[in-house]
Amino acid sequence: MHAFARLCRILISLLASSFLLCSPVLAQSSPHDDWISSVVLPGSAVISDASKPTQIVLADGDAKVVQLAARDLATDLERVTGRHAHISSPSAIKSTSLILVGTLGKSPLLDQLVAAGKLDIGNLRGAWESFVVASVTAPMPGVDNAVVIVGSDARGTAFGIYELSQAIGVSPWHWWADVAPEKKAALYMAAGTRRFGPPSVRYRGIFINDEDWGLHVWAANNFEPEHKGIGPKTYAKVFELLLRLKANTLWPAMHAVSPPFNQLAANAALANDYGIVMGSSHAEPMLRNNVGEWKAAPESYNYVSNADGVRAYWEERLRSNGGYENIYTLGMRGIHDSKMQGPKTDIERRQVLETIFSDQRRLLNKYVNPDINQVPQVFCAYKEVLPLYRQGLQVPDDVTIIWPDDNFGYVRSFATAEERKRAGGFGVYYHLSYLGAPLSYLWLSTTPPALIWEEMSKSYDNGARNIWIANVGDLKPAEIGTEFFLQMAWDMQRWPLAQLSTYLRQWAGREFGATQATEIAAIMSEYYQLNYQRKPEHLQWWLPKESPRPSALSPDEITQRLAAFTQLQSRVGKVGKQLRADQQDAFFELVAYPVQASALANLRYFETERGNRAAAINADQQLQTINAHWNGPLAAGKWRGIMAAEPADDQWKSMRISKWQAPATDIVAAAPVAPVAPVAPPTASVVAMEAEQFQHQRANGSMRWELIPGLGRTGAGTMALFPTTAAAIPLAQAASTAPRLDYEFTLDGTDGAGNYQFSAYLIPTQPLSGTVLELAIAIDDGAPQLVQLDVKDGSAEWAQGVLNATRIASTPVGTLAAGKHQLHVYGIRPGIVVDKIVLHQGKLSSGYLGPVSASRN
Known part of the structure; x- marks a missing residue:
């Protein structure tokens, strides 16, 4: 029975490998844990162990980028195992642990393995920037197994080499963020063939600016x-x-x-x-x-x-x-x-x-x-x-x-x-x-x-x-x-959307290890949410050449925001104490500094606004201290001069916040930071719900509402329409065919009844076509009515929208009686992303950030 089960697993593995090799699209998206091990597995190839030295073999005629990548792989292996790997040509192969690398048509050795049927490359030949990483049995006399990396072109080969570097534990940011790999005594690659590429986007890059x-x-x-x-x-x-x-x-x-x-x-x-x-x-x-x-x-x-x-x-x-x-x-x-x-x-x-x-x-x-x-x-x-x-x-x-x-x-x-x-x-x-x-x-x-x-x-x-x-x-x-x-x-x-929320955890696990990955990911998730509400560089509510004015936040909202940042700083400190000494520089660069700097920037700004001179000055001094660490002893002085808080000087003043100035007087002592608590909504009668707080939903054959986790100013995410290529649905057909979200709410019999306005708090996306974002709504059994927002790209309204990460689309809904009701939100045109929905009497506070309730407040 065990032998039969093992045979089934082998057959499934072979079928999967065959599919990957024949597939014209991307094939390897999973982490490397399943194919790189520190212990010998059946059929595995030695990457590096103490039994014999590792030799990286490449043809002399291969591209310079392949040679550079091979050199880096040798260094990466030494970073992880402490053992140096030698680089040689095929003519100098010895009976060692072999990593054979090369480009199709540029490496006679690898071309011979393909011709002999020992290396199955599938449809790799002629593909753009693609590669195969394989464990090859008996590639030559005297060698049981070898790791083979073969590229369809020179960049494909280089990508394959660096893929192996990352698989053994070397971060792509090992130099740029001082990420130290975990030391390992030995490295083995599981049997099998793994295909990568071609890329989804042909040219992929950055602009240093x-x-x-x-x-x-x-x-x-x-x-x-x-x-x-x-x-x-x-x-x-x-x-x-x-x-x-x-x-x-x-x-x-x-x-x-x-x-x-x-x-x-x-x-x-x-x-x-x-x-x-x-x-x-x-x-x-x-x-x-x-x-x-x-x-x-x-x-x-x-x-x-x-x-x-x-x-x-x-x-x-x-x-x-x-x-x-x-x-x-x-x-x-x-x-x-x-x-x-x-x-x-x-x-x-x-x-x-x-x-x-x-x-x-x-x-x-x-x-x-x-x-x-x-x-x-x-x-x-x-x-x-x-x-x-x-x-x-x-x-x-x-x-x-x-x-x-x-x-x-x-x-x-x-x-x-x-x-x-x-x-x-x-x-x-x-x-x-x-x-x-x-x-x-x-x-x-x-x-x-x-x-x-x-x-x-x-x-x-x-x-x-x-x-x-x-x-x-x-x-x-x-x-x-x-x-x-x-x-x-x-x-x-x-x-895919279902895996989006795992990105930060996978990133944190790679950079800092599995033990602290979940907490680091949670810290960074909250860091992004808080700073999405208002970026640290946008901590003034007036534009250049305008007269200064206070923020749009209420006193309670300010207290809650500062408390959230303070708690985040505390969590960073606790995690930092759990990490190895050689991880401290990377943790400061990637996690501690961004969190602390944004927290201190908020503390400095809002304590200034509240007139707490001593607290504001203290926050500024702490900010100067961590900046000095960046530009001084961090990584033994490696990054001196790299970090400047905004605004760094008086240039481009028409498009940057003003330099911070301490309050003229210390009105009160530093206010104690209160624990996070729900913020009281505006004084007008309000029913406010996060977009994801619906009770029921209905999809149609061509379009559906989906949650995007991690996006939005509050709550667990936003709701958007997918696929974004779906055709728009006419308003007249919305009630019968449009994807729908249903929200239940209750108005009491005292001041709840009356004339209401509907407002959708939207992420400030641009329309897929035209200039208007739109959806439809209905109350109870009413007919759907259109809700539109002309984005007015480049206007004053647009400017405030991107600074606040919110655009509001509103429409009157008429008189609502006391009792239970249901709000229907219809998706009729892709491109709109809903963060929060509100039914209200009177004017809402534009700065409202806090948690919301599904009942009238």
């Missing part, structure tokens, strides 16, 4: 002063990180403080060695850093009056860099994120841009490839350019159109079904950091992974699959959001 106050200062004064800023030494570390995260694209730093990337030829050559595809931002066509490289007067960067000069400027870059693997940004904007100079009307701007497209593509024909369809090209419809596209700007069909977000994490545009037929496809440019109006956020990274998931899965489902770029600012401390963004880009199947 607004680097003036962190990354540049650190590089110029600490890490590589010889280059007076971010140079090849820093970029080498960035390139390695990208490969460890299975990313392949970089838009380099471009502010005036930074040396232009291509000013030093070594940078582009290094990117080529690492297999990184270089691009340039929305404001930098043809790989040109206009801020640092355009030496003529800024007004002469004008295609109407100086087309020959601008064209020659672009041509110079293509002559020097056209032989590398690049993505070319087409079009033209002004110097440093400003509007294009020259044309005066939108019609003229479209005409000039279409001429520019033609001229740029002729240059690409000449210097890059006579077949323009083989040259990766993008057009980023950012800021004032998006309306031009919507007005009819003709973009060549093979060019990828990149949709921007609104700079605050809400994607501004989505392709229609007809647009998705374009050969060039679509992509997304997404902000995890931003310098701009209405208020910047450059300091702490507080975009919830759940929001990244909601926006990027929606974008992917609506055709944005060719390029994703995240603006990560100074990169630190944006590690969590950056990795989640890139994980989604690599494998959209890894984080």
Whole structure:
């Protein structure tokens, strides 16, 4: 019986492996615990143990990026086991523990294993950036088993090598966040073949931006002063990180403080060695850093009056860099994120841009490839350019159109079904950091992974699959959001909605171990929720050039908010005491500092508002202390200069909060922080319910309401409509066919009856089409009525909405009698995300944050 069961398990395993190898889509999304072990398993291959040395074997003719990754794997093995691994060519193989790595067609040894039937690669050949990790039995005489990593192309091979590094316990952030791996005496890989790739998104990467106050200062004064800023030494570390995260694209730093990337030829050559595809931002066509490289007067960067000069400027870059693997940004904007100079009307701007497209593509024909369809090209419809596209700007069909977000994490545009037929496809440019109006956020990274998931899965489902770029600012401390963004880009199947809430726990387990993973994940989840309510960089309720005014929060809300932050700090302290000494730096960088800094920023601001001078000054001093730790002894001085609290200086004052100033007088002593308690709702008669607090729901055949955990200002999540590609349902059909959420409530007989208004508190998403978000509601047996919100993108209302992470859509519902009632919320158009629903008499407080009750208060 046991033998039969074992045979069944083997057959199931073989069938699963066969499916993975034949599948054209992603195949390995699970953690590595099931295939990496510290004890010998039947049929396992030795990665490293004390019995004999480990040898990493690769062909001399393989790509430089494969050689670099193999070198890193050898170092990673030593980090984990304390034993050095040797790198050699196939001609120098000895009877050792073997890790055979190589690219199809570049490694005769691996090609021979495939030809002999010892290595089954399935449909790997010709795939984009894909790889197989396998345990191969008897790959050669005298070798029982070997670990084999084979890639479809050079980047695929490198990704496979770094996949093994992560599997043995080395974090992708081992250098950038000082994450120390757990030491292990031995490492073995279970029998079997595992296939990875192709990626969900073809080009996946980051944009280093607004680097003036962190990354540049650190590089110029600490890490590589010889280059007076971010140079090849820093970029080498960035390139390695990208490969460890299975990313392949970089838009380099471009502010005036930074040396232009291509000013030093070594940078582009290094990117080529690492297999990184270089691009340039929305404001930098043809790989040109206009801020640092355009030496003529800024007004002469004008295609109407100086087309020959601008064209020659672009041509110079293509002559020097056209032989590398690049993505070319087409079009033209002004110097440093400003509007294009020259044309005066939108019609003229479209005409000039279409001429520019033609001229740029002729240059690409000449210097890059006579077949323009083989040259990766993008057009980023950012800021004032998006309306031009919507007005009819003709973009060549093979060019990828990149949709921007609104700079605050809400994607501004989505392709229609007809647009998705374009050969060039679509992509997304997404902000995890931003310098701009209405208020910047450059300091702490507080975009919830759940929001990244909601926006990027929606974008992917609506055709944005060719390029994703995240603006990560100074990169630190944006590690969590950056990795989640890139994980989604690599494998959209890894984080289905049902698994979204486990991301932080898996991340914490990898970085700090399973024992503390649940608590660290819970801390970071609350960190994101509290800071989603109001970012630390937005802790003033007036915009630049406006008169200062108090926050919109009530005294009770302020007390509750500060209490929540204080409790979070306490939990951080308790966890920190449980971690190993070699984990302390990483814990400070990834968890303790973000939590403490955001807590102290809130304490400083609100105690100032309450007039508690001593408490505010104390919070400011504590903030200065932890910043000094960042920029001083942390990691033996490694990060000196990397961290600057917002605002770091007086630059760009029109788009940043004011510098903090202590209250003039100490009105009262520091108020004791009360325990968290429900906040009293507004004084008007109110029935308020979190969106997920429905009693019943109804789906239809094409659309349904689903909970997005971890997204929203309060509660357990938000409710959104899926799939986001579903067709809208006419209002007349809502009652019979629309997906519905039912909420039960009771009005008492005293002051409960009367005229009511319905308000839906929405996440400030952009519509999938048009300018309006909409749903429908009905009370009891009433007919559905439409509830709409015109987002008025870029308006004052929109600005306050993204700062508060809330837009409110309201409609009158008439007189409600005392007694029991039922509210029906109908989903009629995807794209709307509901956080809270409220029925109320009178005006609601715009600052209301606290828990809500499903009864009248």
